[in-house]
Amino acid sequence: MxxxxxxxxxxxxxxxxxxxxxxxxxxxxxxxxxxxxxxxxxxxxxxxxxxxxxxxxxxxxxxxxxxxxxxxxxxxxxxxxxxxxxxxxxxxxxxxxxxxxxxxxxxxxxxxxxxxxxxxxxxxxxxxxxxxxxxxxxxxxxxxxxxxxxxxxxxxxxxxxxxxxxxxxxxxxxxxxxxxxxxxxxxxxxxxxxxxxxxxxxxxxxxxxxxxxxxxxxxxxxxxxxxxxxxxxxxxxxxGGGDNMMSAIGTGNIAPGRVTLSMGTSGTVCAWSTDYPDGCDSQVASFSSSDGGWLPLVCTMNVTSATTRVREMFDLDITAFSAQVASSPRGAQGVQVLPFFNGERVPMLPRAEASFHGLDSRNTTPANLCRATMEGASYGLRYALECLGPLGANARQIRVVGGGAKSPLWRQMLADILNVEVVCPQVSEAAALGAAIQAAWCLGLQQGNEVTLNGLCERWVILDLSTRTLPEAAGVADYRSGYTRYRTLLEEVHGIAVGATVD
CATH class of the missing domain: 3.30.420.40 (ATPase, nucleotide binding domain)
Incomplete structure (x- = not known):
C-alpha cells in the first residue's frame, strides 16, 4: 500500500x-x-x-x-x-x-x-x-x-x-x-x-x-x-514536492506536449519541459518539476475563491449558484468582472481589488454577476495559458483538476474560452495521487527494481472520458470577443498592455 x-x-x-x-x-x-x-x-x-x-x-x-x-x-x-x-x-x-x-x-x-x-x-x-x-x-x-x-x-x-x-x-x-x-x-x-x-x-x-x-x-x-x-x-x-509538481505527476503531465490546469482556490496552468523553458513570458515561473525536468507554471490567485465570494454574497449553495450561471447568457449581458479579490499574481497586481464593469439597470442581476465572475476567472486562465507561449499554444488537450473542474458548465466555458479540449482524470485529488505515485517510484528504486515514473503514470493516471469536453464554435466566437474586452479592461484599469493579438 x-x-x-x-x-x-x-x-x-x-x-x-x-x-x-x-x-x-x-x-x-x-x-x-x-x-x-x-x-x-x-x-x-x-x-x-x-x-x-x-x-x-x-x-x-x-x-x-x-x-x-x-x-x-x-x-x-x-x-x-x-x-x-x-x-x-x-x-x-x-x-x-x-x-x-x-x-x-x-x-x-x-x-x-x-x-x-x-x-x-x-x-x-x-x-x-x-x-x-x-x-x-x-x-x-x-x-x-x-x-x-x-x-x-x-x-x-x-x-x-x-x-x-x-x-x-x-x-x-x-x-x-x-x-x-x-x-x-x-x-x-x-x-x-x-x-x-x-x-x-x-x-x-x-x-x-x-x-x-x-x-x-x-x-x-x-x-x-x-x-x-x-x-x-x-x-x-x-x-515529495509542491502541490503543483505533484498534481503534474497525478495528471500524467511528465512529458512534452501536456498541460495541467488546476481550478482550485487559485488557478495554475503548467506544462512539462525537458529543458529550461526559454520563450515563455517573463511572468511564467520556470520551476523545476519533481521528476527531473522543468514545469513552467503560471498562477492566478482568484478562481473558486472568486466564485465562492460572489456565491456567498447571494447566499447560494453550489447547485443554486450553477443554476444562476446557466440562466445567464454567454457574456452575462455585458457585465464583466476583474475578479482580483485576493490581489493577483499574474498579471502581477498584488494590491489589486475586484471590480465589476458594464453594469446598468437592466443587466445587474444575480445571474449575470455570478456568470461574469466565473467568466472573469476563466479569462484569467486563458491569459495564463498564453503566457506559456509555444508550450501553451501547442496544447491539444488540457487536463483539468480541482473543485471548479467538477462543473460540466465550467468545463464547457473553459473549453470555449481556451478553444481546446479539456478532460478530467478519474482521480480528482491529483496532488495526493501524484504524491503516492512518486512514493511508489522512490520505493521501487530503493528496492532495486527497474521502475520508471512514466510507466507508473501510464498505469495509474486514467482519464474520465465522460468529462471530455470539446469547444463549441458559437462559444469560441462569443468568448473571443469577451476576452478582447477583458484585456481592454486590464489595460484601462491596471495598465496591463493588450499586446499585438489575443487570438
Whole structure:
C-alpha cells in the first residue's frame, strides 16, 4: 500500500493506493483554519497541518479498513512557497506565511529592484520574484520580528516541514525549492548570494535544507510516528514536492506536449519541459518539476475563491449558484468582472481589488454577476495559458483538476474560452495521487527494481472520458470577443498592455 498526502490551503487530504488493484482504496480529509489580516496577511499554524494529517490518515485507514502494516511508502504534497521558520528545537517560531499572503509585496518589490529589475531576476534565478514566493516572507520577518528572525535555525516549505515531522530529516527537492525565490532554476541549486541579500545574518549552508533528488527518500519514518499509526518502522517517506509538481505527476503531465490546469482556490496552468523553458513570458515561473525536468507554471490567485465570494454574497449553495450561471447568457449581458479579490499574481497586481464593469439597470442581476465572475476567472486562465507561449499554444488537450473542474458548465466555458479540449482524470485529488505515485517510484528504486515514473503514470493516471469536453464554435466566437474586452479592461484599469493579438 502507498499513501499520498496533500496539505493544501483549506484542508489536508490522504489517499491510500493499492498497487495490485491500481486504484485508490481509501481517502480521508480534515480542514484547517486560514488566518487573514490587514494588508493581505494570510497565515496558518503548522500544528494545524499535523492535526489534519493525523485525522485524515486515521479516517482513511478506517474507511478502507486498511491494515497499516501493509503500508510501504508515503509521499507528501504541500502548498508551495509557505515560510516555516524553525528554531533550534525544531518548533515553528512564527505562523507559516502562505503562498496567498500579499503583505510582503513591498519587500518583494525592493528585492526585485536590488537584483536589477526583471532582467536581473531572470539572469540570476531564471524567474522573476513574485510576492507569493518565500523570499519576501523571510525579508518581512527580518524587518517585522527581528528577535524571531535571529533565532532561525532552519527554513522549510510546508511539504518539507511535514517530511521533517515524519522523518526528522531537514531536506527538500528541486521542484518545491524552485519556488522560494533563492533557488537558481537553471543550475538547480540554492543561490547563496541572493539568500545572503535577503537574510545577511543567516548562514545559507546552515539554515537551508539539503537538496535531494526527486526519486530519493527524504528518510524513513520516525519510530514515534510509526507507533502512532501502527506502521512498520521501515516505511519510506519519498522526497515529495509542491502541490503543483505533484498534481503534474497525478495528471500524467511528465512529458512534452501536456498541460495541467488546476481550478482550485487559485488557478495554475503548467506544462512539462525537458529543458529550461526559454520563450515563455517573463511572468511564467520556470520551476523545476519533481521528476527531473522543468514545469513552467503560471498562477492566478482568484478562481473558486472568486466564485465562492460572489456565491456567498447571494447566499447560494453550489447547485443554486450553477443554476444562476446557466440562466445567464454567454457574456452575462455585458457585465464583466476583474475578479482580483485576493490581489493577483499574474498579471502581477498584488494590491489589486475586484471590480465589476458594464453594469446598468437592466443587466445587474444575480445571474449575470455570478456568470461574469466565473467568466472573469476563466479569462484569467486563458491569459495564463498564453503566457506559456509555444508550450501553451501547442496544447491539444488540457487536463483539468480541482473543485471548479467538477462543473460540466465550467468545463464547457473553459473549453470555449481556451478553444481546446479539456478532460478530467478519474482521480480528482491529483496532488495526493501524484504524491503516492512518486512514493511508489522512490520505493521501487530503493528496492532495486527497474521502475520508471512514466510507466507508473501510464498505469495509474486514467482519464474520465465522460468529462471530455470539446469547444463549441458559437462559444469560441462569443468568448473571443469577451476576452478582447477583458484585456481592454486590464489595460484601462491596471495598465496591463493588450499586446499585438489575443487570438
Amino acid at each position: 502507498l499513501v499520498g498526502v496533500d496539505c493544501g490551503t483549506q484542508s489536508t487530504k490522504v489517499v491510500i493506493l493499492d498497487p495490485a488493484l491500481g486504484r485508490i482504496v481509501a481517502q480521508g480529509q480534515r480542514s484547517h483554519e486560514l488566518h487573514e489580516g490587514a494588508n493581505g496577511r494570510r497565515e496558518q499554524d503548522p500544528a494545524d497541518w499535523i492535526r489534519a494529517l493525523e485525522g485524515a490518515f486515521d479516517d482513511a485507514l478506517a474507511a478502507g479498513q486498511i491494515d497499516p502494516q501493509h503500508i510501504q511508502a508515503i509521499g507528501i504534497s504541500g502548498q508551495q512557497h509557505g515560510m516555516v521558520a524553525l528554531g533550534a528545537d525544531g518548533m515553528p517560531l512564527y505562523p507559516a506565511k502562505l503562498w496567498c499572503d500579499t503583505e510582503t509585496s513591498e519587500h518583494n518589490a525592493a528585492l526585485i529592484e536590488a537584483l536589477g529589475g526583471e532582467r536581473g531576476c531572470l539572469d540570476a534565478l531564471g524567474l522573476v520574484l513574485q510576492t507569493g514566493y518565500t523570499a519576501s516572507k523571510v525579508a518581512w520577518l527580518r524587518e517585522q520580528h527581528p528577535e524571531l528572525y535571529q533565532q532561525i535555525a532552519t527554513l522549510l516549505l510546508p511539504h518539507d516541514y511535514l517530511n521533517f515531522w515524519l522523518t526528522g530529516e531537514r531536506v527538500t527537492e528541486r521542484g518545491d525549492a524552485s519556488g522560494t525565490g533563492y533557488f537558481d532554476t537553471r543550475r538547480q541549486q540554492w543561490h547563496q548570494e541572493i539568500f545572503h541579500l535577503i537574510a545577511p545574518e543567516l548562514d545559507a549552508r546552515r539554515v537551508l535544507p539539503r537538496i535531494i533528488e526527486s526519486h530519493a527518500p527524504a528518510g524513513r519514518i520516525r519510530s514515534e510516528i510509526a507507533a502512532r499509526f501502527g506502521l512498520r518502522e521501515d516505511v519510506i517517506v519519498s522526497s
